[in-house]
Amino acid sequence: DTEVTQTPKHLVMGMTNKKSLKCEQHMGHRAMYWYKQKAKKPPELMFVYSYEKLSINESVPSRFSPECPNSSLLNLHLHALQPEDSALYLCASSHPGRDRYNEQFFGPGTRLTVL
Amino acid sequence: TQLLEQSPQFLSIQEGENLTVYCNSSSVFSSLQWYRQEPGEGPVLLVTVVTGGEVKKLKRLTFQFGDARKDSSLHITAAQPGDTGLYLCAGRTTSGTYKYIFGTGTRLKVLA
Numbered sequence: 674d675t676e677v678t679q680t681p682k683h684l685v686m687g688m689t690n691k692k693s694l695k696c697e698q699h700m701g702h703r704a705m706y707w708y709k710q711k712a713k714k715p716p717e718l719m720f721v722y723s724y725e726k727l728s729i730n731e732s733v734p735s736r737f738s739p740e741c742p743n744s745s746l747l748n749l750h751l752h753a754l755q756p757e758d759s760a761l762y763l764c765a766s767s768h769p770g771r772d773r774y775n776e777q778f779f780g781p782g783t784r785l786t787v788l
Numbered sequence: 789t790q791l792l793e794q795s796p797q798f799l800s801i802q803e804g805e806n807l808t809v810y811c812n813s814s815s816v817f818s819s820l821q822w823y824r825q826e827p828g829e830g831p832v833l834l835v836t837v838v839t840g841g842e843v844k845k846l847k848r849l850t851f852q853f854g855d856a857r858k859d860s861s862l863h864i865t866a867a868q869p870g871d872t873g874l875y876l877c878a879g880r881t882t883s884g885t886y887k888y889i890f891g892t893g894t895r896l897k898v899l900a
Contacts, residue, residue: 677830704886715876715890716831728885763830769886773818773838777878777888779830 676700677780679764685786688754694783696747696764704769705747706777707739710761722747723769754787761785790815792879792891800897801867809862809875809894817879820853820860821888825874867898 677698686692696705704723708716721729722741736758738750747764761784767777792813801807811820819838823831835844837853837860844851848871850863860877877891 679830706887713874713893713895715893717890718887721885721887723885729887761828765830771818771883771886773880774836775819775880775886776821776833776836777880778833779823781830782828784828 677764677766677778679762679780679783681783682781683784683786685788686751686754687788688756690754691750691752693751694749694762694764694785696749696780697745698766698778698780699745700766700778701744702766702768702778703744704767704775705741706765706767707747707749708763708765710763710782716763720749751785754785756787759785759787790879790881790889792877792889794875794877794891794894796894797892798895798897800899803868803898803900804866805898807864807867807896809864809896810859811861811877811879811891812859813879813889814858815879815889816857816882817889818857818882818886819880820857821878821880822851822860822862823876823878825876827874831876864896867896869898869900872896872898 707719710716720739740748761782764780768775822834825831842853848865875894878888
């Protein structure tokens with residue numbers, strides 16, 4: 674099973690709302706990732722969790738707050754977003770560490786629209 | 789800063805034609821992955837190449853990793869409309885907190 678699930682599939686929120694994106698995997702992966710993808714661009718890395726600890730924050734604004742409550746779940750809490758934050762948000766997972774055969778698998782994404 | 793440049797950026801071809809997409813960097817990667825992405829969906833992993841010079845085939849798709857593990861190519865034989873999509877290469881870093889560096893993407897359209 675190489676499935677990563679994300680909910681919701683679509684989300685529309687106002688600039689004053691608070692919402693959360695959820696991601697789940699049951700592949701036993703201990704590295705999980707959040708990416709942001711704008712139309713016709715490649716995914717941009719936002720955060721990396723390794724063994725449930727935040728290991729990379731690519732200078733993401735504090736209105737995005739990640740959380741990894743356990744080894745299978747990854748959340749992205751959203752607050753006071755701007756219209757330019759509208760994008761496809763992708764979750765991915767992989768085995769962590771130096772093994773060159775580690776592969777990264779993506780979920781289907783959450784299409785976020787900020788009004 | 790590690791960068792992966794893909795070429796061409798866009799490609800529109802007729803069904804049955806062959807094509808090659810390139811993924812180039814000045815940095816060494818521990819492995820390289822190729823994905824295909826449909827609009828509004830997540831990238832789907834096609835292949836992972838690990839060893840310098842490695843060639844992998846997936847039906848009509850042939851993937852090669854450069855000898856120095858800095859570049860890769862994807863060759864499609866007899867393209868079909870179902871091959872249409874965004875092709876992304878992603879290199880896995882060699883040290884530190886491992887992460888994946890994405891290429892700039894190649895948008896392929898195959899016309900029937």
